Amino acid sequence: MAEKTNKTSKVSLTDVARAAGVSKMTASRVLRGEGGYSEKTKTNVMAKVDALGYLPNRLATVFAGDQTSTFVGVSIPDLGNEVFAQVLEGIDRKLGAFGYQSVLGLTQHTLEAEEAWVRTVLSWQPAGLILTGRSHSARAQDMLRNAGIPVVEIWDLNSSPLDMSVGLNHFDCGYDMGRFLIGRGYRALGYVGTSHDTANAATARLDGFTKAVQDGGGHVRRQLCLHDTATFYPGYYGSEQLMSSGADVDCIFFQNDSMAFGGLQYFEQKGLSVPDDIGIAGWGDLPVASVLKRRLTSMHVPHLKLGQTAAEMMVARLSGEAVHATKSVKFHLIPGATVRPASD
Amino acid sequence: MAEKTNKTSKVSLTDVARAAGVSKMTASRVLRGEGGYSEKTKTNVMAKVDALGYLPNRLATVFAGDQTSTFVGVSIPDLGNEVFAQVLEGIDRKLGAFGYQSVLGLTQHTLEAEEAWVRTVLSWQPAGLILTGRSHSARAQDMLRNAGIPVVEIWDLNSSPLDMSVGLNHFDCGYDMGRFLIGRGYRALGYVGTSHDTANAATARLDGFTKAVQDGGGHVRRQLCLHDTATFYPGYYGSEQLMSSGADVDCIFFQNDSMAFGGLQYFEQKGLSVPDDIGIAGWGDLPVASVLKRRLTSMHVPHLKLGQTAAEMMVARLSGEAVHATKSVKFHLIPGATVRPASD
């Protein structure tokens, strides 16, 4: 039977040193493998570390030196939207591989929640922050600038980031889709998405989409911005709302594939045929699209990769590299088969 | 134009005190609203706090006193599985409402990754930990016990938790489903899920399912455990694999609804009719099920609620309440219409 070591009170380096009959400093040196001690001392100290179940207090280390912590604050709007769950997974996996931990903040798409979270998380001396979106409250911006730590803004392409940025041009994304749908002969377009207080990426996509449709001689007849999460069911009832509003549209662009799938299901259940009766386009090339019989018209965006890239930039900067960049993430249109075929 | 305050070096309480012409202690008292200072002093100090853009260093506070931090470590297997994304959202939302922050750890279903994460996160003196699953490496268990902080194990119902626990009995869940399918006349069952090194909840469901099927005079003809994430596409190709293996099954139980939907799509594309040619059952009552024409046979589990409950237990304990419980989360079967109807 192993010795009982479950002391309730925490074991400190001083305890280890005392047990080993050496000074705190020597124990510290052994634990950091810094050298300057004999093999015998090392063995002795390590034995006591095991026996006492010593776990270092990293708070003290960070606090003492001018070293930073291994925390990286990561703000994400919500996890109900699969897009962001993927981005977060990409970030955390990569950060974890380099010994950093994500401190999560769900901002629910509001600047106030973000500001409150920034304030709190900064008080814990994080090594850096990764924020979704490029709009922040004035006070949040002040705090971020004064913090003196790396900040990566993701999601939106940001020409004048606070520090670093990885994202994509959502306006262009929307524009490409609009032009594509015009090219397929659609003129009476609809949009179904979710809206939030802040000007966000989805809004930029809608703007680009609207512009392209107008440039192509079409009209966005109706745009629906639900106060809900951008997932399946809002796509379903959003479609219902849009159709029952009497708007005569021939094609609908959804905020993402999950919503588009909700729409597909609505129309199938109403007995309308896609794409014969109505065209459907999504966004994001999400997992659900991978199993549909009819390839969903969408826009491929490497979400996981985007998160990983953000984490890599953060780690590189924290390792002392002079990263100072705005990285653009590529996207490409998936023609799919939920809109009418090219008419050449 | 406001005064420039973007000092790169951090502003400490000492700086504020010096600027205000008072002692550090007085400034500290003002900031904590502890009393023992004049109105004039308060105004003065607060003015300097604003002017200098002072942000407290919570590390120092925790480090100084014997107070704990406001970090709560949260381990989750992965976020690709929507089930866990929901649980995490429930946890973080509730924790955030009480001023705590989640420190995320994606364990990828391995005990080694969990152990490494536990070691790291404990060194940051978290207020508590919320862990998914009930199996942990021996060393992780030691560390958790010795840490002297609240630990909530979620997901699996745990009769002998390390500390607190919220979950459901996955064996019973599986058993209920098995009995239900037997009741609908199925005898040659199949299972499609994903497997991982550790005995996990999905395995427990499969065990319960198998038991019920045997008890009912049926057989689990084939069980497929893919090395993949429990999401749409693995459900699709898993179905394909299962069918092409020559196993003659009349109904398939999937690890969750996302996989079940992948299966539904496979069979639809193969021209097989559900439930006439084959029965399909999922698990979790996930969002995707909300838009299907034919109600998916599944098991409703309140994932978000489960996460919230775990967070509430944590907060209650941290507030000094003597919570020491194993809470069982209720689930209920959704008969649905993707299995053949009751034959009475």
Add this chain to the structure above:
DNA sequence: AAGCGCAAAGTTACCGGTAACTCAAACGGT
């Protein structure tokens, strides 16, 4: 006018590590 009580401060020590310095013993070259 002395003394008491209280409000409004200031002082000191400490939390758990580490940087920077000091110190003693061993060792080795001339």
Add this chain to the structure above:
DNA sequence: ACCGTTTGAGTTACCGGTAACTTTGCGCTT
């Protein structure tokens, strides 16, 4: 044999707050 160098330690001070104690000054009572 002597002295410089290396090795293996110990000592001290400090990071940024806060608990606990001390001090100062003022109003008010008797």
